[in-house]
Amino acid sequence: MLVWERPEPPDRPVPAPLNRERIVRAAIELADADGLEAVSLRKVATALGVGPMRLYSYIDSKEELLDLMVDAAYAEIRPAGDTWREVLRSLAESTRQTVHAHEWLADLLGGRPQLGPHALARGEAVVAALDGVDVDDVMPVVGAVDAYVIGAVRREIAGRRAERATGMDERRWQAALGPYLERTFATGRFPALATVVRDAEHLDADATFAMGLDFLLDGIEARISR
Amino acid sequence: MLVWERPEPPDRPVPAPLNRERIVRAAIELADADGLEAVSLRKVATALGVGPMRLYSYIDSKEELLDLMVDAAYAEIRPAGDTWREVLRSLAESTRQTVHAHEWLADLLGGRPQLGPHALARGEAVVAALDGVDVDDVMPVVGAVDAYVIGAVRREIAGRRAERATGMDERRWQAALGPYLERTFATGRFPALATVVRDAEHLDADATFAMGLDFLLDGIEARISR
DNA sequence: CATTGATCGATACACTGTATCGTCCGATAC
DNA sequence: GTATCGGACGATACAGTGTATCGATCAATG
Numbered sequence: 001m002l003v004w005e006r007p008e009p010p011d012r013p014v015p016a017p018l019n020r021e022r023i024v025r026a027a028i029e030l031a032d033a034d035g036l037e038a039v040s041l042r043k044v045a046t047a048l049g050v051g052p053m054r055l056y057s058y059i060d061s062k063e064e065l066l067d068l069m070v071d072a073a074y075a076e077i078r079p080a081g082d083t084w085r086e087v088l089r090s091l092a093e094s095t096r097q098t099v100h101a102h103e104w105l106a107d108l109l110g111g112r113p114q115l116g117p118h119a120l121a122r123g124e125a126v127v128a129a130l131d132g133v134d135v136d137d138v139m140p141v142v143g144a145v146d147a148y149v150i151g152a153v154r155r156e157i158a159g160r161r162a163e164r165a166t167g168m169d170e171r172r173w174q175a176a177l178g179p180y181l182e183r184t185f186a187t188g189r190f191p192a193l194a195t196v197v198r199d200a201e202h203l204d205a206d207a208t209f210a211m212g213l214d215f216l217l218d219g220i221e222a223r224i225s226r
Numbered sequence: 227m228l229v230w231e232r233p234e235p236p237d238r239p240v241p242a243p244l245n246r247e248r249i250v251r252a253a254i255e256l257a258d259a260d261g262l263e264a265v266s267l268r269k270v271a272t273a274l275g276v277g278p279m280r281l282y283s284y285i286d287s288k289e290e291l292l293d294l295m296v297d298a299a300y301a302e303i304r305p306a307g308d309t310w311r312e313v314l315r316s317l318a319e320s321t322r323q324t325v326h327a328h329e330w331l332a333d334l335l336g337g338r339p340q341l342g343p344h345a346l347a348r349g350e351a352v353v354a355a356l357d358g359v360d361v362d363d364v365m366p367v368v369g370a371v372d373a374y375v376i377g378a379v380r381r382e383i384a385g386r387r388a389e390r391a392t393g394m395d396e397r398r399w400q401a402a403l404g405p406y407l408e409r410t411f412a413t414g415r416f417p418a419l420a421t422v423v424r425d426a427e428h429l430d431a432d433a434t435f436a437m438g439l440d441f442l443l444d445g446i447e448a449r450i451s452r
Numbered sequence: 453c454a455t456t457g458a459t460c461g462a463t464a465c466a467c468t469g470t471a472t473c474g475t476c477c478g479a480t481a482c
Numbered sequence: 483g484t485a486t487c488g489g490a491c492g493a494t495a496c497a498g499t500g501t502a503t504c505g506a507t508c509a510a511t512g
Contacts, residue, residue, distance in 0.1 A: 110380035144438030150377030154336035212370030219445030
């Protein structure tokens with residue numbers, strides 16, 4: 001068939017310029033908007049105007065993409081302060097803030113060892129600021145704060161999601177939980193728990209986090225400045 | 227077609243007796259053996275000699291199955307002790323032991339609010355044992371210990387998996403990580419971190435966990451017995 | 453200009469959670 | 483003892499997943 005009869009092939013779309021940063025940014029946008037389960041290689045690829053398989057030139061597996069996302073988030077964690085205590089508190093609080101900005105982080109933090117450049121940079125910043133501390137104490141101390149933060153924000157985000165799932169705000173959530181707990185407590189099997197839940201003052205999320213962190217920092221202080 | 231010509235239908239297999247406990251036990255066996263991602267409704271059903279859809283008479287979604295698994299695991303957590311400090315330490319350590327027995331728990335702990343009977347029973351046991359403590363302090367204190375434990379075991383299990391993924395034991399893993407860290411540290415971008423990693427004494431997992439827990443309990447003690 | 457080597461993405465595979473719905477059985481009502 | 487009903491059961495189907503494979507296409511090289 002002669003050229004004249006053959007239709008011109010459609011304009012080949014200019015291949016979208018791609019790199020890890022663009023991929024990670026697209027994935028993070030998806031996760032921020034609709035949670036981690038909205039991040040699929042197909043959706044990420046579609047958001048970039050690209051075929052799913054294209055991504056495999058930049059990553060070997062989805063897990064690696066998640067690692068990259070976490071490391072990108074670590075870049076937002078900026079501990080600062082003059083004393084070791086300020087630095088550790090800042091480490092905890094800026095981590096918490098970052099998780100609030102990217103709730104999916106709660107699902108990933110602590111899930112795999114973080115060895116990416118931003119995670120290391122965060123570690124460097126913290127360790128450098130702790131130069132007055134006995135070298136043997138640095139890792140356990142930072143590790144303990146990290147552990148507390150990871151667990152605390154997980155619980156916090158879990159609660160927040162549960163609230164959201166019922167479409168309630170914090171006050172109404174407790175009211176909605178009420179019936180179940182009321183019925184359960186009515187069985188009389190959890191008397192001590194019932195008393196505490198009913199009678200104790202309920203702290204909000206900020207205060208709860210701060211209080212636990214204070215416990216930990218107080219304990220560290222006792223050991224560090226021995 | 228007359229009966230005589232029609233073949234007799236095959237013996238209908240006696241329907242396997244089923245209940246949540248059996249389902250959960252099967253799921254836990256799968257998870258213990260091959261991790262959480264080995265738990266699919268199809269595999270659980272197959273293990274029980276049953277069609278996948280059968281499970282939906284007992285649970286509404288896979289999430290609920292995971293909740294049931296977690297609650298079953300909570301049954302193994304048995305905090306005990308005479309003083310509040312013993313109880314909290316025991317809470318932390320028996321939680322950690324349970325996670326060691328069921329590594330998949332590390333992926334689930336803190337992921338959703340736990341309101342199952344065994345979780346509540348564990349809470350009851352702890353709260354009851356803390357009866358000397360100011361009622362307003364009970365929840366924050368238990369919450370802080372829980373948060374620390376959740377984060378700590380997550381990190382611990384994450385590290386263990388990373389070791390296992392390379393097929394190394396603890397010593398060789400550090401040697402295997404060495405090259406990457408060595409090269410990274412050689413860039414000079416993380417001098418403080420490099421110093422600590424190279425020069426500090428490295429605690430094993432038990433000691434690391436215990437040390438962080440001691441920090442926290444010390445801090446709590448300072449506040450509680452005021 | 454021909455060849456090569458890399459890049460790309462369409463297709464395919466095995467697997468997931470779960471909605472739908474016809475079939476079948478056992479218990480109930482007459 | 484028979485007819486009806488309700489619910490248990492699971493086969494099938496669907497939309498979506500991560501990723502292996504491999505033919506087509508392109509730019510750079512000889």
